[in-house]
Amino acid sequence: MKPAAFDYHVPAEVDEAVDLLGELGDEAKVLAGGQSLVPMLALRLAVFDHLVDLRGLAGLRGIEERDGRLWIGARTTQAEIGRSPHVAEAAPLLTRATPLIGHFQIRNRGTIGGSLAHADTAAEYPAVALALDAEIEARSPSGTRTIPATGFFTDIYTTDLAPDELLTGISFPVRGERCGHAIEEFARRRGDFAVAGTAVAVELDESSRVRRCAIAVLGLGPTPCRVTRAEDELTGAAVADIEPQEVGRLAMAELDAIPADLHGSAGYRRRIGVTVTARAWRRAAEEAAR
Amino acid sequence: MTDIEIRMTVNGRPRRGRVQPRLTLADFLREHLRLTGTHLGCEHGVCGACTIMVDGDAVRACLMFAVQADGAEITTIEGIAGPDGELSPVQAAFREHHGLQCGFCTPGLVISATAFLRDHPDATDDQISEALSGNLCRCTGYQGILKAVRAAAEGGTS
Numbered sequence: 509m510k511p512a513a514f515d516y517h518v519p520a521e522v523d524e525a526v527d528l529l530g531e532l533g534d535e536a537k538v539l540a541g542g543q544s545l546v547p548m549l550a551l552r553l554a555v556f557d558h559l560v561d562l563r564g565l566a567g568l569r570g571i572e573e574r575d576g577r578l579w580i581g582a583r584t585t586q587a588e589i590g591r592s593p594h595v596a597e598a599a600p601l602l603t604r605a606t607p608l609i610g611h612f613q614i615r616n617r618g619t620i621g622g623s624l625a626h627a628d629t630a631a632e633y634p635a636v637a638l639a640l641d642a643e644i645e646a647r648s649p650s651g652t653r654t655i656p657a658t659g660f661f662t663d664i665y666t667t668d669l670a671p672d673e674l675l676t677g678i679s680f681p682v683r684g685e686r687c688g689h690a691i692e693e694f695a696r697r698r699g700d701f702a703v704a705g706t707a708v709a710v711e712l713d714e715s716s717r718v719r720r721c722a723i724a725v726l727g728l729g730p731t732p733c734r735v736t737r738a739e740d741e742l743t744g745a746a747v748a749d750i751e752p753q754e755v756g757r758l759a760m761a762e763l764d765a766i767p768a769d770l771h772g773s774a775g776y777r778r779r780i781g782v783t784v785t786a787r788a789w790r791r792a793a794e795e796a797a798r
Numbered sequence: 799m800t801d802i803e804i805r806m807t808v809n810g811r812p813r814r815g816r817v818q819p820r821l822t823l824a825d826f827l828r829e830h831l832r833l834t835g836t837h838l839g840c841e842h843g844v845c846g847a848c849t850i851m852v853d854g855d856a857v858r859a860c861l862m863f864a865v866q867a868d869g870a871e872i873t874t875i876e877g878i879a880g881p882d883g884e885l886s887p888v889q890a891a892f893r894e895h896h897g898l899q900c901g902f903c904t905p906g907l908v909i910s911a912t913a914f915l916r917d918h919p920d921a922t923d924d925q926i927s928e929a930l931s932g933n934l935c936r937c938t939g940y941q942g943i944l945k946a947v948r949a950a951a952e953g954g955t956s
Contacts, residue, residue, distance in 0.1 A: 509841065513799040516819035517864050539866075546822075546861045547842035560817070563866060587855070611932025613846065613910060616855040617862070698931040 511549035514556055520564045522647055522676060523538050528670035530649040533593060538674060540583060540622035565678070568676055571739070577643075577679040581681050582621025586633075587612070589620060599680045601640060601689035601707060605632040608691065609698045618634075622677045624660070624780050627667050629767075630701040632691065634661055638724035638734050639689075639707040642680045646675040661731035683735065686712045688796030692788040694780050696771065702727050704777050706759070706785040708792040710747070718743050723759050723789070728766050735759040743794035747797060752790040756782035765789060804868040808833065809877030815866045822847040826864035827874055834903050837873035839894055839934070846933035849906035850874050856913035875905035878912060888950045889911045899937035899945030907933045911947045 519525040529536055536558040539545060548554040562568060568583040571592050578598040580589065590606035592769050609615055609623070623633040623646060637644070637657040642721060644655045646669055657678075660668050669675060683689070693705025705726040713719040722741050726732045739750035751765075755760050761783045766774040803815045808831060815830045822841075827833045827850070841843035841860045848859040851873040878886045885893065888911050898904045907930065913920065913928040921929070926947050935943060 509820075509927045512821050513818060514834075515799055516802060518862070542861055542863070543843065543858075549820075550822075550842045550860070561866060607928075609844070611854045612914065612929060613849055614843070614861075615933050617857050635910055669956070698928060741919070 510551040511546070512552060513556045514549075515558045517558060517560045518564045519560065519562075522567065524536045525560055525562065525565060525583060525650050526647050526674050527673060528558075528560050529674060533562075533671050536560055538562060538625070540618040540625075541585060542622075543610065543618040544622065544626045544628065549644045551790055562621075562674075571586065573598075573682075574679060576682065579677055579679045579681055580620055581677050582624075582675045583619050584621075584762070586610075586615035586620065586623070587616045589667060589712040594620060598682045599636075599640060600631070600683060601636050601691060601709060602680070604689065605636045605710075606692060606706065607692045608632050608702070609703075612697075620678060624652065624678065625667060625669060625675045625729065627661050627665050628701070629664065629729060629731055630703075630705070631732070632702075632705070632726065635705065635707040635724040635732040636691065637678060637680075638721040638732055639709045641722065642678050644675060644677070645677045645763040646673040647676050652676075653774075658734060661733070664730040665721055666731075679720065681782055684711065686796050687710075688798075690788040690791035690795070692784040692791070694784055703772050704780040706727050706781070708785075708788040710789075710796045712747055712796045714745075716748065717746050721773050723755070723757060724783065725763070725781060725785065728760075728763050729766075730765060733763075735762050737762045747793050750789070752786035752793070753782065755789040756785035759785045802865050802868075804865055806867050806870050806872055807870045809874060815864070819863060819865050820866045821862045822849070823852075823862040823867050823872075824859035827859060827872070828869075829846050830864075833876050837902055837905055839902070843905070844934070845906075846910065847903050847906045849909045849933065851909060851913055854913070856910050873909070875908060878908060886912065887953050888947070890914065891946040891950035891953065892943070895946035895949055896942040897938070898942070903933055903935040904920075906944060907935065911924050911950065915947070915951050919951065923948065927952070 537556040537600035539561045568581040596603040626676040642657040691707040711720040768774045837847040839847035
């Protein structure tokens with residue numbers, strides 16, 4: 509199918525972009541890489557009178573250190589993130605998650621900002637943002653604010669962004685000592701959205717106890733989410749005493765809205781969830797202990 | 799809904815057009831420029847038949863609007879062979895190794911393989927499979943395609 513007609517805007521400045529969004533409200537949608545939005549428009553699952561393309565906003569593209577954190581501009585493509593040595597050093601979980609996104613042709617256009625703002629529950633970057641306690645920067649006509657990733661994903665395909673807010677960048681804490689990261693997922697075919705997946709970040713203290721851990725699951729509810737009860741239970745435990753399969757069971761035990769669709773029942777997803785969580789935990793814990 | 803004036807370079811030739819913003823780049827190439835080698839299968843980014851290069855990167859032409867390609871440099875399947883019509887190494891390998899049957903998916907596969915081998919000349923079989931996973935073929939069972947791409951990689955050029 510062909511998308512419905514719309515007016516096309518290419519603002520040259522971020523201020524101009526947010527003013528436009530403020531003026532047009534719900535009738536406008538931001539266009540970044542278009543790898544999720546364009547199919548939705550083509551299938552007419554979504555119709556907008558105006559698209560505001562970010563291609564003119566050079567300042568929203570880049571990977572750099574800012575205030576001791578890794579900053580990535582919203583328009584930075586997944587391909588750029590995947591091949592960046594800076595990202596691999598500062599936030600290796602992002603590097604590991606990137607090849608799981610679609611296919612390389614999709615990653616050449618798809619952006620990190622688009623991935624977060626689209627907020628597909630089965631997407632990889634939202635889960636990584638949750639696991640790493642990323643912060644999301646948004647600009648609106650009334651100013652700039654920072655949203656913790658843990659408060660960003662509010663419902664199915666829905667974020668905390670207001671209609672006149674533009675996601676401009678995302679920042680990650682730089683990986684510390686004795687930290688391990690892993691992402692594992694299961695998809696029926698390479699490049700498909702995952703049936704379920706888990707991103708894990710673990711930090712150990714000097715006596716190899718869990719100082720901090722974050723377990724973010726994807727495809728297992730209306731939004732990607734952290735399983736905080738499991739995290740609390742694991743924090744402080746000696747990493748050698750933690751059975752990965754038990755981590756998977758703990759994590760799944762607190763999920764109460766696992767979806768069922770033609771790719772699998774809720775029970776099937778739960779079993780996949782246990783397995784991918786166990787695998788991710790094992791790899792992350794091994795890396796942290798090295 | 800205002801039409802927009804666009805310019806781009808397609809297979810080395812400057813082209814221009816006046817388009818509705820909703821026109822995809824694939825439709826612009828096929829219907830305005832009559833470059834019908836770029837095929838459209840699903841029109842929502844799944845099948846890979848419409849893969850082209852935009853500023854050197856392999857992308858889905860159905861997932862871009864023509865207006866987004868204003869100023870870009872585009873290579874389509876029509877721009878892959880040499881100036882005298884000599885097949886590129888990837889094209890020649892597809893012919894040699896039976897990498898096609900009906901041919902519908904072939905332009906997208908040739909573009910994907912060409913871009914991929916340029917960036918990964920020493921690709922392993924696994925990497926080749928992964929790189930081709932974004933292009934669907936309903937005839938061949940993929941074995942001839944994999945063989946062709948491996949042969950093109952071993953040929954040392956793409």
